[in-house]
Amino acid sequence: MVTLGVVVVVCVIAGGGALAWLRPMVTVTEAVEGPVVEAFYSTGTVQPDREFPIKSNLAGVVTEVRVDKGARVSKGDVLAVVSDPEVVFRQKKASAELREKLQRAEPTGSPVLAEFDAKILASGEMLELARREQQRVTRMLETNSATQTDLDAAMDRLKRNWSEYESLKAQRSAKQIEMEKDVEVARAALASAEWNIEQQTLRSPINGVVLDRPTSLGTRVAVNDHLMQIADVTPTNLVMRAAVDEEDKNKVRPGQLVRMTLYSFPGEIFNGQVDRIYDKADPDRRTFEVDVKVTEGTGRENLAAGMTGELAFVIAEKSRAVVVPSQAVQSERVVVERDGVLSVVENLQLGLRSVERVEIIAGLKTGERVVISPVGEDAPGQRVRTRFIDPAVAAHVNKVAEKDGSFKGF
Numbered sequence: 001m002v003t004l005g006v007v008v009v010v011c012v013i014a015g016g017g018a019l020a021w022l023r024p025m026v027t028v029t030e031a032v033e034g035p036v037v038e039a040f041y042s043t044g045t046v047q048p049d050r051e052f053p054i055k056s057n058l059a060g061v062v063t064e065v066r067v068d069k070g071a072r073v074s075k076g077d078v079l080a081v082v083s084d085p086e087v088v089f090r091q092k093k094a095s096a097e098l099r100e101k102l103q104r105a106e107p108t109g110s111p112v113l114a115e116f117d118a119k120i121l122a123s124g125e126m127l128e129l130a131r132r133e134q135q136r137v138t139r140m141l142e143t144n145s146a147t148q149t150d151l152d153a154a155m156d157r158l159k160r161n162w163s164e165y166e167s168l169k170a171q172r173s174a175k176q177i178e179m180e181k182d183v184e185v186a187r188a189a190l191a192s193a194e195w196n197i198e199q200q201t202l203r204s205p206i207n208g209v210v211l212d213r214p215t216s217l218g219t220r221v222a223v224n225d226h227l228m229q230i231a232d233v234t235p236t237n238l239v240m241r242a243a244v245d246e247e248d249k250n251k252v253r254p255g256q257l258v259r260m261t262l263y264s265f266p267g268e269i270f271n272g273q274v275d276r277i278y279d280k281a282d283p284d285r286r287t288f289e290v291d292v293k294v295t296e297g298t299g300r301e302n303l304a305a306g307m308t309g310e311l312a313f314v315i316a317e318k319s320r321a322v323v324v325p326s327q328a329v330q331s332e333r334v335v336v337e338r339d340g341v342l343s344v345v346e347n348l349q350l351g352l353r354s355v356e357r358v359e360i361i362a363g364l365k366t367g368e369r370v371v372i373s374p375v376g377e378d379a380p381g382q383r384v385r386t387r388f389i390d391p392a393v394a395a396h397v398n399k400v401a402e403k404d405g406s407f408k409g410f
Contacts, residue, residue, distance in 0.1 A: 342380055357395055
């Protein structure tokens with residue numbers, strides 16, 4: 001009888017163990033207090049705030065190249081010279097024409113004005129003769145030594161000479177105005193020609209660095225042909241230029257906090273803020289460019305143009321909150337395990353969400369065990385076996401694989 005009882009107990013224990021073993025296995029962790037950040041993510045490249053293309057101002061031949069790729073230049077430094085013989089010819093022609101116009105318009109030595117002065121002098125003498133003749137005929141008429149016809153002829157001659165004299169003076173004044181105008185036109189033509197001469201010399205618009213290999217010496221170029229690229233690549237003046245998806249564009253605001261990782265600085269987080277938001281999307285990628293100014297980071301002084309990384313644009317954050325791993329939220333619900341039985345959290349209220357964590361505002365307390373492995377809709381009330389994962393480890397399950405060094409999340 002005792003033996004039978006032992007056998008029954010053993011069978012019950014074995015059956016219970018078998019039933020427990022047949023229960024589904026779920027992975028659980030604990031709700032804890034910790035920081036949570038809600039953000040959206042994008043990729044970006046460290047770039048100068050602005051690059052300056054150096055282009056030919058005129059058609060010609062590259063006769064001088066004074067810099068090479070990587071050369072540091074100051075504002076106003078000569079970079080290259082593009083020569084055009086026609087431009088030199090026009091400058092010399094304009095200079096010669098100005099000298100001629102100045103000599104012609106010179107008040108005291110102008111041959112044109114001297115000719116007018118001679119004609120005016122001769123006309124003045126003829127006018128004086130005509131006036132004396134008119135006076136003589138008038139006296140003779142008083143003594144009946146001349147007729148009225150003689151007087152009329154003298155008056156007519158006087159008027160013709162007066163008219164010619166005044167006409168010559170007016171012509172001289174008009175010619176002087178015309179020559180002064182010609183001088184101004186010649187000055188403008190020379191200034192334009194000298195400006196074109198100056199445009200042959202290409203100078204740096206900023207203090208910066210030559211980013212590419214300049215066009216070779218002796219190359220014939222057209223107007224606006226690219227010769228080289230200049231930019232200020234001082235680390236403090238570089239920006240992280242991000243490509244933000246169009247669905248996230250309206251979440252970006254000036255001055256917004258951004259946290260960044262660069263593949264050149266593994267494990268380091270850089271802080272920055274949104275500096276500029278460009279209004280037009282890239283038509284191919286459907287992304288908007290956003291410039292982020294790097295404000296903090298121990299490697300900031302070592303930033304270099306062309307470095308790439310990932311950015312988290314922070315929407316909101318809390319330093320302390322009840323959080324669970326983001327994979328614990330399944331179909332907008334959280335399943336907990338209590339005494340081996342699954343149940344759905346009642347009155348659940350979710351808060352901030354990040355790649356790794358979700359804030360629980362109501363319905364869950366720290367220390368409660370939440371399920372992070374997938375469960376079905378019929379999970380509530382189901383008895384399960386559990387495998388516990390430390391909360392710190394569980395929070396990192398959602399991280400992007402490190403194989404490409406991508407952003408690690410918060």
